[in-house]
Amino acid sequence: MEKGTSSPKTRSISYAKWGYIFILPFFIVYAIFTLYPQLLTVYNSFFEYYRDGLTVVGPNFVGLANYKALFTANSAGYVPIFKFLGNTIWLWVIGALPQFTIAMLLALFFTSTRLNIKGQQFFKTVIYMPNLIMASAFAMLFFALFSQVGPVNQLLVSSGITQQPINFLGMRIYVQSLIGLMNFLMWFGNTTILLMAGIQGIDESLFESARLDGSTSTQVFFNITMPLLMPIFIYVFITSMIGGIQMFDVPQVLTNGHGIPDNTSTTLIMYLNNFLGISKNYGMAGAVSMLLFVITAVLSTFVFKTINKK
Amino acid sequence: MAEVILKNIKKVYPNSEPKEKKGLFGKKKKDDEEKPHHTHHLQITDEGVVAVQEFSLNIKDKEFIVLVGPSGCGKSTTLRMVAGLEEISGGELYIDGVLMNSVEPKDRDIAMVFQSYALYPHMTVYDNMAYSLKIKNVPKAEIDKKVREAAEILDITQYLNRKPKALSGGQRQRVAIGRAIVRNPKVLLMDEPLSNLDAKLRNQMRAEIIKLRQRINTTFIYVTHDQTEAMTLGDRIVVMKDGFIMQIGTPQEVFDHPANLFVAGFIGTPQMNFFDAKLAIHNGDYYVETEDVSVKLSDSKQKRLKEKGVKEQPVTLGVRPEHMEIAETGIPGKIDVTELMGSSSHLHMTIKGKDAIVIVPRSDSQENHMGEEIHLSFDGSNAHVFSLEDQHNLEY
């Protein structure tokens, strides 16, 4: 006890030190396993540092050369980072568009007192389930189903719809659609539940009075539900975007890390992953990470703004 | 044996210290009631908001002290300083002659009953009561004996195996008290223990606390905003306002001889009536005069005023509702509403443009109707005169 160690006159009972003690483990681990590596990432981005076969090149300070390289066109005539950022956004969009449309509809169905949907718990349980599935296993399953000798092609050929099996994993439109479909399946249940909670948070009497005022359900939706749901909608939308920027498992496994065909399904993180693979190009990987950080920081600012507005 | 001595105790909340405990969910904590940001009359110095100051009180062993006052007066803060839950900013606190300022709560040998009961929801009633003893490594058999004894006193033996959730408010209150008394604390602190109960249960529990007090020999410090609780429970009452002590005294003293206008108005229900009046001296005797009446003050009051050499001056005259009576002549007033209260009636009146209440026997009220003009008088022994300047009772 501190009674013995300090004079009772000046030293008084204060619990402040316990606050520091309780948060200490978090910050020690954070500093060692997250903050220090993060700073190292930034540091690396200014160095030439990679492995070439068995020799390690660097680290040599190169200033902004890695960033310059990042934004320089390659031999195929495009700037990889722009293409992959574009891929990532596009792959997110084709999943998110149906995801948010369907989720909004379902949330409205579930919360409608007029429709009074039965079996909500069952439906929610089922549509949320894909969210918990191991993404790599899910992608592998789709690969198995849609491969050239897979059951889908067998069905198409045997039923005479096509003469030859379709090379689903060799054509951009199919690969991208499959990724979109998987992302949609994995996330629409989650979004539905979040939006539902948002709608349920709105004062019920507002809907009732609007209805008594003679509003149609469409008018109620646009005049009451949507404006009041906006903060939560934006929150869910942007967190989905942040998740989308980090898209990796599904395209990586589905395309075996190659973003086939022709890197049209290579995402930002897949690009980062390539630098961290055998080449251990910490310099370029650092530069890609910084770009990723900047994008999420901008998006996160929006999230915090919407939260604070509430 | 446990005397508690508070010497010039002071509590300052530094301005920078975030005292707000508002959740992100917007849920406010109950204990905010006593926190300074709710009131605007507390003194603010360079150090911060002064919640309590110049608090000196000697509490005798086994005395029952009640701290009473409106919300934000510093009564709970004072209690929490005695408990060791708040740091003492200035002054000294002794329990049994030992300076306690820097001693942790667990080493002060005190127990406390909280307004929200603060029972541990995951433990049974038995475990709730046994917890403090278990921590002190008291032998199991002794714990069992003590818990059962306390449960017996509070009549909660049949609930010992239940969780707090399965109990009613009154039962939870008993458990909270039980948890406090199993340890035979030197000082038992109670922070608004009855204010979460409904009116009927509150009366019942008040009686229980009086009984409890006779069974366990310990010093009580009890905080309440309810003056009825203060009057019925306390050996002595400490009336507080804006961080200052307004008066310390037995319930009778505080009621009969309020030290100032605030205490006069706060203690007693319905509230004391106040009128503008003049303190006059005729032939060496003190009179209190309004436009309509002149009443000679009682001998004891004459003596006290003379000793202090009080001069003629305009005053605030205070007379309790039960001390006013209907008379042929006197202060005129109009009856607004008559409330029949059983054995007596409350007449809500307008007297000289001010609201006042008069309590009259029931027989009288039957003759008095709403809208009627009547005259009121009072006895010189029941008139209180307060200085206009600083509102103190001129007798003291």
Next chain:
Amino acid sequence: MKKDANQSAKIKLFISRLVVYAILIFLSFLCLFFFYLMIINSSRSNAQLKTGFTIIPGGNFLKNLYNAWHDGDINIPVGMKNSFIIAMCSAILTTYFSAMTAYGTYVYDFKYKKFVHLFILAIMMIPSQVSAVGFIQLAFKYNLTNKLWMLIIPSIAAPAVYFYMRQYLEATLPLEMVEAARIDGSNEFKIFNQIVLPIMKPAIAVQMIFSFVGSWNNYFMPSLLLNKADKKTVPIMIATLRSADYSKFDMGKVYMLMLMAILPVMVIYIILSKSIIKGVTSGSVKG
């Protein structure tokens, strides 16, 4: 006239209900169909699988299970063991220490309390990939690859779990409870372990589940850190299936491996779906 209006409203409602249920059933079908297919296919032999779709299980379930379990290349039992160790330890550490941190900033008044809280909220949004580069570099530099604890210890600092715990504390723990325990003679650690943790049980359970599932499914970081066969986790093994020459593979075994990969999470979900779904909302949207 009035009766007609009532009648037509009734019909309208009936039709809209029909449409809504049809949509719901279609989406549920979509969600279940692929997993049903996986289960069915995991019970069929390679030859049967070559014949295309069926909704009837084949008779090869146990054989596929045996083959998958004893596969020479993909040591799924070891993978499941590794995944389980990482997921379980992470779940325990992340919930315990997040609760502890949340308790620290909620109950105690200290100078940088507000700053600490805002700091943790701010770092919540930084993607884990940003620290990956430095993390991998350090792991290779200090020879810490193929160490499971490298994937476990970092879970102690989990901002999102902290945020959830903090909100839960604000909603459920009155400060008076802590003060009552102090007066009862408890010290600060005992108060946290004996009083606060039991009160936080529901929040801890929910976060343990989410954390377990998250670690179990995690692919990015483990795939960079673990390259020894006896240290690999399930997602890494599943991903290697993809790079194998599938035409030579016994597809029945492949489906079985996938089923084994998702089964633990599915079992947890089927048992605890109700509280998991509740946890989805309370964690991420501010009420």
